[in-house]
Amino acid sequence: xxxxxxxxxxxxxxxxxxxxxxxxxxxxxxxxxxxxxxxxxxxxxxxxxxxxxxxxxxxxxxxxxxxxxxxxxxxxxxxxxxxxxxxxxxxxxxxxxxxxxxxxxxxxxxxxxxxxxxxxxxxxxxxxxxxxxxxxxxxxxxxxxxxxxxxxxxxxxxxxxxxxxxxxxxxxxxxxxxxxxxxxxxxxxxxxxxxxxxxxxxxxxxxxxxxxxxxxxxxxxxxxxxxxxxxxxxxx
Amino acid sequence: xxxxxxxxxxxxxxxxxxxxxxxxxxxxxxxxxxxxxxxxxxxxxxxxxxxxxxxxxxxxxxxxxxxxxxxxxxxxxxxxxxxxxxxxxxxxxxxxxxxxxxxxxxxxxxxxxxxxxxxxxxxxxxxxxxxxxxxxxxxxxxxxxxxxxxxxxxxxxxxxxxxxxxxxxxxxxxxxxxxxxxxxxxxxxxxxxxxxxxxxxxxxxxxxxxxxxxxxxxxxxxxxxxxxxxxxxxxxxxxxxxxxxxxxxxxxxxxxxxxxxxxxxxxxxxxxxxxxxxxxxxxxxxxxxxxxxxxxxxxxxxxxxxxxxxxxxxxxxxxxxxxxxxxxxxxxxxxxxxxxxxxxxxxxxxxxx
Numbered sequence: 055x056x057x058x059x060x061x062x063x064x065x066x067x068x069x070x071x072x073x074x075x076x077x078x079x080x081x082x083x084x085x086x087x088x089x090x091x092x093x094x095x096x097x098x099x100x101x102x103x104x105x106x107x108x109x110x111x112x113x114x115x116x117x118x119x120x121x122x123x124x125x126x127x128x129x130x131x132x133x134x135x136x137x138x139x140x141x142x143x144x145x146x147x148x149x150x151x152x153x154x155x156x157x158x159x160x161x162x163x164x165x166x167x168x169x170x171x172x173x174x175x176x177x178x179x180x181x182x183x184x185x186x187x188x189x190x191x192x193x194x195x196x197x198x199x200x201x202x203x204x205x206x207x208x209x210x211x212x213x214x215x216x217x218x219x220x221x222x223x224x225x226x227x228x229x230x231x232x233x234x235x236x237x238x239x240x241x242x243x244x245x246x247x248x249x250x251x252x253x254x255x256x257x258x259x260x261x262x263x264x265x266x267x268x269x270x271x272x273x274x275x276x277x278x279x280x281x282x283x284x285x286x287x288x289x290x
Numbered sequence: 291x292x293x294x295x296x297x298x299x300x301x302x303x304x305x306x307x308x309x310x311x312x313x314x315x316x317x318x319x320x321x322x323x324x325x326x327x328x329x330x331x332x333x334x335x336x337x338x339x340x341x342x343x344x345x346x347x348x349x350x351x352x353x354x355x356x357x358x359x360x361x362x363x364x365x366x367x368x369x370x371x372x373x374x375x376x377x378x379x380x381x382x383x384x385x386x387x388x389x390x391x392x393x394x395x396x397x398x399x400x401x402x403x404x405x406x407x408x409x410x411x412x413x414x415x416x417x418x419x420x421x422x423x424x425x426x427x428x429x430x431x432x433x434x435x436x437x438x439x440x441x442x443x444x445x446x447x448x449x450x451x452x453x454x455x456x457x458x459x460x461x462x463x464x465x466x467x468x469x470x471x472x473x474x475x476x477x478x479x480x481x482x483x484x485x486x487x488x489x490x491x492x493x494x495x496x497x498x499x500x501x502x503x504x505x506x507x508x509x510x511x512x513x514x515x516x517x518x519x520x521x522x523x524x525x526x527x528x529x530x531x532x533x534x535x536x537x538x539x540x541x542x543x544x545x546x547x548x549x550x551x552x553x554x555x556x557x558x559x560x561x562x563x564x565x566x567x568x569x570x571x572x573x574x575x576x577x578x579x580x581x582x583x584x585x586x587x588x589x590x591x592x593x594x595x596x597x598x599x600x601x602x603x604x605x606x607x608x609x610x611x612x613x614x615x616x617x618x619x620x621x622x623x624x625x626x627x628x629x630x631x632x633x634x635x636x637x638x639x640x641x642x643x
Binding site: 067068099100101126127128181183184185186188216217218219220 | 295301325465
C-alpha cells in the first residue's frame with residue numbers, strides 16, 4: 055500500500071472512521087514509519103481515538119487527542135499540539151476527522167497547510183448499511199457537504215461496508231457496485247477495503263487494498279450474539 | 291430476511307418514530323441524544339413533517355402539548371437535565387389526557403452531572419417528575435432493536451391510553467450501533483374525537499385543559515384517570531425472564547445494566563450457580579406479579595442499576611420484602627462489568643446456602 059504523508063479519514067458519522075484510522079496508524083507503524091494520529095472529532099464526545107490509547111502507545115504511535123476526550127464534559131476544543139501533524143514533515147500523520155459536515159468544520163483549521171504541502175490522501179469512509187447513506191447518491195451528498203465544511207477535497211474512497219458483528223464477506227462484496235457507482239459519481243478511486251479481521255481473512259485476494267481491522271471487545275455483547283466482537287461504544 | 295441496517299440507538303428512535311406516523315418533532319439539543327434531533331432535521335423536511343429546534347426545553351414540551359391536543363403524533367427528546375425542564379409540561383399533558391411521546395437518553399446526575407450513561411432518572415420517570423397525581427408509561431429498551439420497536443409501541447400506547455409514553459434509555463444505548471430491522475413495526479391508529487381540529491361549525495367545540503375550578507370535578511377526573519391507569523397496569527406489562535425456571539438467585543436489571551447482568555448470569559451458570567434474570571421492559575407499569583411469583587421460588591434478589599438504588603425500592607415493594615434484595619451498582623457514568631455483577635451473585639448465593 056502506498057502512503058501519503060498525511061492521511062485523513064472522514065465521512066458520515068458512524069461509518070467507521072475511528073476504527074480505520076487507528077488500524078491504519080498501527081499499519082504505518084508496523085511498516086517502520088514514525089507515526090502520529092490526531093483525533094479531530096470535536097462533535098461526538100464518544101467513540102474516541104483515545105479508546106485505543108494503550109494499543110497505540112504499545113505500537114509507538116503518537117496520539118494527539120483533545121484534552122477532555124473521554125471525560126465527563128463535552129468541551130469541543132482541539133489541542134495546539136495537533137499542529138505538529140502538519141508542521142513536522144518527518145512524521146506520517148493520520149487524522150481522524152469528525153463525522154459529517156459538522157465534524158469536518160474543525161479540519162478547516164489545518165486545510166491551508168495540508169493543501170500547501172500537497173502530500174495528502176483524504177479518504178471518504180463509506181458504509182452502505184448506514185441509514186442515511188443507503189445509496190451512492192446520498193453518500194455523494196454527504197461527501198460534498200464535508201468538502202464544503204472542511205475546505206479539503208476528497209481524493210479516495212474506503213469501502214467499509216459492515217453490519218457490526220453480523221458482517222459477512224458478502225456484506226463487503228455486495229457493496230462493490232455501490233462503491234463503483236460512488237467512484238463514478240465522484241471521480242475518485244476506491245483505495246481501500248476495510249473489514250474486521252476475521253471477515254477480512256475470508257476476503258483475501260478478492261478485494262483491492264484490504265485493511266484488516268482489529269476491534270475492541272465490549273462487555274455488553276449479549277451471550278446469544280454471534281460473530282466477531284464489536285467496537286466498545288464507550289469506555290467503561 | 292428483512293433488510294438490515296446498522297443504526298445508532300438514537301437514530302433507531304428517530305426512524306421508528308417516523309415510521310409510526312410521527313410528523314412533528316420539537317426539541318432542544320443535549321448530549322447524548324442529539325442524533326435524534328439531527329436525524330429528524332435531515333428527514334422531516336423531505337417527508338412533509340415538522341422539525342423545530344425550540345428556544346428551550348420548556349418551549350419544546352409545550353409545543354408537544356399543543357400538537358398532541360390537535361391530535362398529531364408528536365414527540366420530543368432530551369437527556370436528564372432537559373427532562374427536568376420538561377417536567378411542568380409533562381404534568382400539564384397528563385392533566386389534559388393527551389397522548390405524547392417523550393425520550394430520555396439519560397446521563398449522569400444530579401445537576402449538570404456528566405455526559406456519560408446513567409439510569410438515575412428512574413424515580414423521575416416512574417414516580418412523577420412533574421407535579422400532581424399522574425403516571426407515564428415508561429419503556430426501557432436494552433438494545434438498538436428495542437429502541438425502534440419500543441418507540442412504535444410507545445406511540446401506540448400513548449394514543450390508546452391518552453397519556454405520555456416515555457422511552458427511558460441511557461447514553462450507551464443511545465450511542466451504540468447494532469444491526470436492526472424495521473420489519474416488526476406494527477402501527478396502530480386510534481380515532482381522536484376529542485382533538486382540537488376545528489369544528490367547521492358542525493360539532494360542539496372540544497376543550498383540552500388541565501384546570502378545574504371545582505374540587506369535586508377535579509377529584510372525579512383524577513379518579514377516572516387512575517381507573518385508566520389500572521387497565522394499563524393490568525394489560526401492558528412487558529418483561530423478559532431469562533434462565534428463571536430453576537433459579538435460586540434472581541437478578542433484576544433493565545436497559546444496559548440488564549445486558550451486563552445477562553453476561554454475568556451466563557458466567558455464574560457455568561460455575562453451577564442457579565441464577566436467572568428478570569428484565570422489566572415496562573418500568574411503569576412495573577412487573578409486580580412476575581416478581582411476586584418469582585419470590586415464591588427464589589431465595590434472594592440482586593438489583594443491578596446505574597444509580598444509587600432506585601428500582602430496588604419497587605422490587606422490594608413488589609415482593610413485599612419477603613426476600614433479601616441486594617444492590618450492585620455504579621453511578622456517575624460508570625458501568626459495572628460482569629465480574630462485579632458475578633461477585634454480587636456469588637454473595638447472594640451464599641445467603642441461599
